[in-house]
Amino acid sequence: MSTYLRTALNPFIGGTKQEVEDDASDAASDAQLSVGAPIEGLNPLGYNIDYFTAYFTALHGVIGTGIFATPASVLKSMGSIGASYVLWIAGFIIAVLQIFIWIEFVTYFKRRSGGQVVYLEQAFPKPKFMVSSVYAAVTVILSFSTSSAIAFAQYILAAADHKATAWEQRGVGIAVLVFVSALGIVNSRLALKVSNFIGFVKVVFILFIAITGLVVLGGHTRVKNPTQIFQNSWEGTVTSDGNAIASAILKVSFSYGGTQYLFNVAGESNPKQTKNIFKYFLPAIMLSIFAMYLLIITAFYAGINDIQQIKKAGPLISSLFFTKVFGTKAATKALDVFVALSALGHLLAVVVGQSRALRECGRQGVLPYSSYWVTTKPWGTPILPIVAIFIVNFIVLVAPPAGDAYNFVVDIGSFSGYIFNLLLVIGLLLVRRQRKAAGLGFEGFKTPLSIIIIIILYGVFVIAMSFVPPPGKSLNGSDVSFFYATYAFTSIGILLLCFFYYYIWAFVLPRLGKYAHRNLHYTLENGERGHTVVKVPVEELEEWDSKHDSNGKEVSDDNSSILVENIVVSGLGKKD
Template identity: 55%
Template sequence: MSKLEAEFEQKDIAAVESGIIEGSASSDSEAEHQLNKYGAPVEKYNPLGTQMNYMSLFYMIISGVVGTGIFGTPGTILDQIGSVGASYVLWVVGFIVTLFRVLIYVEYVTYFKDRSGGDVAYLEQAYPKPEFLVPTTYAAITVVFSFATSSATAFGSYILQAVNAVPTTWNQRGIGVAALVFTTGLTALSTKWSLRLANFLGHIKIFTLFFIAISGFAVLGGGTRVTNQFANFQHAWKGTTTDPNAIANSIVNISFSYGGTGYAFSLVSEMPMAKRMKGFKLLVPTTFFFIFVMYILCVTAFFAGSGTLDELKSSHVLTASLYFDNVFGTSGRRALDVLVALSALSHLIVVVVGHSRSLRECGRQGVLPYRNFWVSVKPFGTPLGPVAVTFIINLIVLLAPPAGDAYNFVVSLGSYSGYIFDFFLSLGLLFVRRQRKRRGFPSTGFHVPFPVVVIHILFQLFVMIMPLVPPENEDGSLRGTNVSFFYATYCLVVIGLFLLCFVYYFFWQFILPKYGKYAHRVQVYTLENGAKGNRVVKIPLDEVEEWDTKHKSIELTTVDKR
């Protein structure tokens, strides 16, 4: 135990002896329905405030999903899957599967309506046994993979194109770092102004999508200088690949384009209760369907006006730029580059805001050191510690890896770990239902059909396995499609990191307590501003029974004056 932890231990004991004890967290109705007794305590009155409203929620979905994916990945997906027809299938299937994921999130919200953090809160409740395993693993993985670099680098790339500058690794990274500093600084200072800026940039993003969709109709109608607008739709299925690895990578890109809905669910308790259920049950799925419609219209515009299939396939992450250059000329392309850069910036804001809430929930679970660093919302009413960690991790990822293979590899690590957590999140919903039924908890009125949950589980299992299938390279090598080394390296590294977390957990939870002759117990503490969290303490074995009796049905309050 560190000197700081010992100091808090004495404060806790003093609090008990002086009668500064709150009622059990189970006095709140939702806390009674929590399934994990060691889960982070419910903050009935969120110290982060309630800045979210319907408009903010709408733009959290818009900005979370619509980053740079729709503007850059259609050409890459076409190149990987091989044909226009198969590309459309992927865009539709990607929407359906992601919609299933959204509905699963919504059901979790109805069960834990006062919990923010998204995945971290729901996984904690879905897997209460073994004690501390899920919080420990999720916290470690999430801290290590706090990536938001794709939006930062995309912002730099499109800004350079807009000013017609020659992009280099370091000028692109420099602009990306500036964007990261701005967004994390704003998030640390004010949640309200972060959301307001995201809302404003969201307006621009919707305008951009509508403009591309309408211009696509103009292209198809022959109203532009494009003369071969239907050429790419002929023989729509020609060239469709059967390479499992290429299919897996195209699914990864589709998932990237549709990903980001989870950030809104990281701020559930920051929306007033009167608006919360209606917002997440109705507004979120409706908004996502709107995005799907706009995506299909934009993809159609790109196929019609971006030149030949070979040009589209070689456009890589610059599909929208190729389209605007072909339809409107250089000046039109530069205008689009500015709009896409702003889209990337709004996505970066949402990522930082949402991810900081997930990291704060990890801290509230009690398994990370220096708990107040993660939990406190001083001095600006924002999770300053988690925002700082997000900034540091992303700064390292932006600056440290060499361009190309190393950077693609690092980004793939975060994506693959996300698939694993999505799989356990979907499976965990079935466990939550069973546990709630056993305890006699009432129905919440929202129930995702069982086949939908099973389909999503199987899909996540599919995207976890497919990257392990060897690619069909012409030279017979096992080189990856986006790296020049062994194709499954990032998968093996992520799996190895999970195993390392399990080994650490086993030693921390079983080996060390056995030889140290102590047991882990959890205390709930409350900071001066009402922020709550867990603290895992070591109780000598001969004092466990007395400790359990003394602390039964009470909440220990630590008033932090710092």
């Protein structure tokens, strides 16, 4: 490998925005498979992710509504206080182990936003377009932030002391989706600033709940005998209802999930800080969140001090906690407003992060009218991806039975996430093999094989347990009024539908139309780069392939790609 090429494949380094621009103009910085969407020399979405914004993006992604809404359902499914603590602790350990997988990926593709969609694209280049097409379709369909919209509506209406109907709650949920989507479309930077402010308020209020819980345990509130609930803490533990346990695991995973939104904007971080943000800072963030979770759950248990009331509380457990501890409407309303704000912050993180994933799907060329998904005109934001997120969430918000919407959406999103996480872990092994074949090593981080094995076994276990029927004659789920495995079959059905779409698009239609799909590279006015998939008649394939490289660029004396063992260096460097 030439000296130039070794230099070109080194990690991108830079500091200020000007340094980023200079390096983008003077050197290639990343290596990836030639089938991947082209690396953008200068990110058209800007570089707004520093340590401060990274902290609150991760915080909002993880702490949305889950910890304030799911502890009651988790306790109901697990049966006992002790078993619920075990699950929350195990969930944190698994969440951190899963993050290690993502961290290794981001060290290889530091200048690509989109997270999982990028990593799967690189891990599974064959069959051509399969993973990109299926993931793009599933991502569009499952762009869920509905649970946060529902929780926002429930808590803000509770704060208004209004006994709302299910459709009134949905109306408020739709309104907040409109607001967040509009903000993300008009100004992503402003959306991040609003997110940071809400994040600061969130941390202050969480600390207030934690301190309140400690005061309750000390016997300094109106709650009598606050430690009573922790006696016989293992009594009632569920051991025979595998489906209930699987449902609880999915809800805990949902509560710890959300770091992917930070990985979705990795390409917008200061390249000089990217390694430290993800390798060191993110695990520290997760540790702080874990401590917050244990303090919040303990506060809820001690403050309510009645296991049956907790199980019946559902997503309004935190509201019940404030009612029990303070006994005033003002305190309860304050809590309701805070949880609503927390849900709003999560929605902002989802819209900003998920829109980047959808934009990457567009840059891969597998979505129709790909350039419209990629363009950032006129406000430097991905407009079409945000509109798609709004439409999907609107449909999901109004489609499920009103009383079961929250739990159903949480379970289907988490179940689908486990399937893709399994593929991601397997994909990491494939990317390692690809890099080894190309003479590339690791970029400062390597996930131990033992962790990879644990994540795979855990994922298979959760998926399998979702199909274990509940005990007794009823086949309804532990927290929904319909068939227990509806969320699992719905998720699988969506995946199969997307695979069917891919098969028709990639094989049936080309055979009938006598053409083949090929990538075509393009650059838009603002410097956005992407692929569009074009139909090349069979009789013209040989000529097309002779004039284009595998990345869809025209091959000429003045415009050639650097190809090494199926690796293309995507950049603007000059050869020696």
